[in-house]
Amino acid sequence: MTTQPLPDRRSQFIALGLMYFAQGLPGGLAFNALGVLIRDGGHSVSDVGLTGLAFLPWALKFLWAGPIENWCARRSYAYVIGATQWLAIVLCLLLSYFPPSTELYLCVAGAVALNLVCATQDIVTNAYAVARMQGRTAGAANAIQVTAFIGGMLAGGGGLLVVHQHWGWTVAVQLMAGLMLLLYLPLLLGKRWRRVPAAADGATPAGPVGRVRLRDLREHRDLGWALFIAVLFKCAGTAVAVLLQPWLIDHGLSVAQAGGLQVSNLVANAVGGVLIGIPLIRRLGDRGAVAASLTGVTLLLGTAWCLQWAQVSDTRVIFAAFAVQSLAEGAMYVSVWTLFMNWASPRRPGTDYTVMQCCESLSNAIAAAAIGGLGQALGYGRAFGLAWAVAGVALLGIVWSLRRLDGAVR
Template sequence: MNPIDQAGMALPATPASLATEYRALALMYTAQGLPTGLAFHALGTLMRQGGHGVAEVGLVGLAFLPWALKFLWAAPVDNACARWGHARVVGVTQALAVLACLALIALPPSQGLHATLAAVLALNTLAATQDIATNAYAVARLQGRSAGPANAIQVAGFIAGMLVGGGGLLMVVDRWGWQAAMGGMAALMLALYLPLALYLPLALDTRWASASPNRAAPGGGDRPPPARLRDLRRHSDLAWALMLALVFKFASTAVETLAQPWLVDRGLSLSQIGLLQTLKLLATAAGGVLLGIALVRRLGNRRAVAFSCALATALLGTTWAMELLDVRNLPLLCLAFGMESVAAGAMYVAIWALFMNWASPERPGTDYTAMQCCESLANAAAAGAIGSLGASQGYGWAFAAAWAAGLAVLLLIWAALPRIRLQQDAPR
């Protein structure tokens, strides 16, 4: 999407301005990925290593709740961004996130599990709130042909944050302890905001974008119409979009959650698991950037989603096969998880490029965030269910059940795609 002038006419985007917007996006998504990596890629391993049971690992699903419920406060954040600017909203949430990281120094999971979970939940609530502002910024400015690169940046930025907050944090904990890891995360959150404080105001102040001439820039003469959650009903295909967002990552989240205690029970050390998590995240980023963008550009949104979801589902059975064959060799584990992660990264870029082009420019943060919440709600359910299933039936049956669920999900995705209407489908 290009910016508009006061008459509502599109203005050309320049490579320099796009580069500024892409840098701002990368920094925001990286900052939001740090708490996500802690919650989803490190905490389960640390809980198991600290003596907690496999069933208790399912409590990690609580950290999904802010990401699942942020639609409840998405419209107020959307309106705050329109009134005061994205830079201020992002700055406040970033400062509070730094304080939350400092509070976690005194709350190692091996001592007070519930207190640690509460603090991680608060940290992820702040990250989820900032994500609403980031979504509004991305959708309002980068719909259309820029959606593929923008969502590749989202995936790569989030993964960079999860890499450090997940596998990287495990390696730091293993060598220097929990306190050093949390202090380092606080410092990194602050360091990420310093360049963001330059890039984000520059992009917003010089090139405010909106698809509607009625939605004025912050500080402009006309106050924009408020975003409202109930206006989601204006989408005639809302039921299909909600279903797609709910199901597409359910099975892969179940496998990823159960894989954390499974790797501990394979006999891997924290450093080895951290290395594996790092390689998985790098493979996911590579799949998103190298394969996901190419699929969206060559196949279009819908066919890119259909193909990438089929590939990711086919490789989802990798973990079940490794359990069946009793694979314990670290290089083989890295290769198997790496292949699975490349496909997952491509799927993620294709899915979120589709939802970016589906979201209404009148409610950029609200529409896009609502779809993300559906994914997170399903993630929470998957994480909670797979822990109980793994504890009662064993790893083999649990991984097999997750793969079977993935095959059923693929059929639902194929049914939904022809019924999803994108903004470029609308008559001009």
């Protein structure tokens, strides 16, 4: 019997890291930098809520996940990755000519378009990851996903703010386009990560089988519980993170300091994912790790409320407090997405996993759009407190739902 050469795990991990890093760049721009620049450009706190529109492609990509996965089956993962990456580079170059200070709506529209392309690419990356790394390697794969995506958000968010402070919008965004190109070159030239492993006798092939359809998701008996978890686990945290951006400026921090805090938080996310998330999964399993990490995150989500109530202005205390919160969030990300990677059907790897991501992104979009108006109407303290209370209620519902999942038993 003739067998194909197996792609080595290292090449797969490197490819995943490059893909997720590139996809994190526009996410960091939209979710971590744009709100700061909108407020710094003289626009209102409610205008910061426009950044919630950039969540929509990530929330709605399940609508085209099936056709994209079928396209990958006809061509290849590498082909679709390449097409979307080149388009993202072009859009990034165009966006560099529309600064948020003077072209607010065109800038937001460009950020939405850029995130649309990268969200589409994420469908492909998810399919590749689930098809090849379900099971015992899922924890490591999701640690790479979280760490690399956070690295991209760090560069596209806080890193962009630091560059913007010195050289302005145009240079900062064009440098981001150049980074996207550099990230793609190893994927373009590499061959090992593209190889499709031959399925062993009786095993499920590593990829979609037959035509992928969204309605086939109903085959999961525990679909409702999985959707409930995906919708609730991050919405309160997103609301706090979005409102934190104008709060930092109004609290006296400069754009560069706000960017530095974003960098610090994202580094802590990555460290928490690797050093806390993976050991939790190995010790407690998927569901136990989700429950434990989410409990820690919920307790720490009151950090912003406490700082506002105590009127803390020492930047060292602010950095340290949010670093601790971010460590717990990193562990939560790895735990939750390992849960959903192992839950996804091998027959629809990209679509099942993408639907869960979309549920998270949809709730993120709603939370981001709503929190700006709530912050304007209630003030920072009450808005932060409301988000904290919502997180407590969500924790109780998620712990209840975890016990009813059929698929996540690893």
